Amino acid sequence: MAQKTIAGTNVEVDNEGYLQNPDQWNREIAGEIASEIGISLTDKHFEVIDFLREQYTSGVPLTIRKVGKSGITDIKGLYGLFPGGPLKYSSKIAGIPKPASCV
Amino acid sequence: MKNNDEKPLKKVCIICAKGTIEDVYATLVLANGAVMEGIEAKVFFTFFGLDAITKKQMNKIHTGTVGNPAMRMPGGLPFPSVLGMLPGVEAGVSAMMKSQMEKLDIPPVDEFLEMITAGGGEIYACKLAMDMFKLSEGDLWEDCSGVLTVGDFYGMCGGEGTQIIFT
Structure with a gap:
């Protein structure tokens, strides 16, 4: 497993840059991954990110449908927040492994 | 082996001609998966596939036993x-x-279609099949982007990194 320094912290990542240990994550890391993707984070982004981290921690498989039903934003809004990768970019920024989900 | 010269997929044009659960869902999963990856998706429903975008039928599709x-x-x-x-x-x-x-x-078919269009995917119906089944635009799911001839459909399939998929 590769090591990478993001926002001054040494973290474990896979070959696509997804954090492998969500405990190594912090908001500065989120900001740096987001700016690499080309997204500048707002409070709304962090609401989605916190939701994903909670779901991941409780072992629930992630889907965009779940985010759409979370009450934070609808699916269209999710695409607006994370263009071109509503689940993969949000998960990457949230510091959780790449979701193995088809929906 | 990974070929570094590979050009990424940019657009998929998916044709669904059958109305069973497995045919319709294969189409919907492919289309939704594309938009989730930032790939443009256009879906063309024809023949029995029209059931998936016909208001009366869309949530009643079956699998053949x-x-x-x-x-x-x-x-x-x-x-x-x-x-x-x-x-x-x-x-x-x-x-x-x-x-x-x-x-x-x-999700059920109607919600799945909403997920695809929320991501910018477009849903189309085939004109010939509509005529054949005596359907009008009013019979179709509201967010259908239009009714196309095969020529119109091909007109949308241009551009580098585009693939046509027939489920």
Whole structure:
């Protein structure tokens, strides 16, 4: 497993840059991954990110449908927040492994 | 082996001509998966595939229980075709499949289409099949982007990194 320094912290990542240990994550890391993707984070982004981290921690498989039903934003809004990768970019920024989900 | 000269996929044009659960869902999963990856998706429903975007039928699609050799009982025993012919069996099997999919967070057809269009995917109906089945635009799901001839469809399939997929 590769090591990478993001926002001054040494973290474990896979070959696509997804954090492998969500405990190594912090908001500065989120900001740096987001700016690499080309997204500048707002409070709304962090609401989605916190939701994903909670779901991941409780072992629930992630889907965009779940985010759409979370009450934070609808699916269209999710695409607006994370263009071109509503689940993969949000998960990457949230510091959780790449979701193995088809929906 | 990964070829570094590979050009990424940019657009998929998906054709669905059948109205069974497996054909329609294969189409919807492919289209939704594309937009989730930032790939443009255009979906063209034709012939019996039109059921998936016809208001009256879209949430009532079934899987065929006759002439389907991959069909098995829960537990894996073979599913005799004669059983599939009995009234209600096809509906029961279809309901069971849908409940299994719901557990995996796969939505009903109308909601799935909404997810695809929320991501910028476009849904089209085939003009010829509409004429054949005597359907009008009012019969179609509201967010359908239009009714196309085959020529119109091909006109949308241009551009580098585009693939046409026939489910």
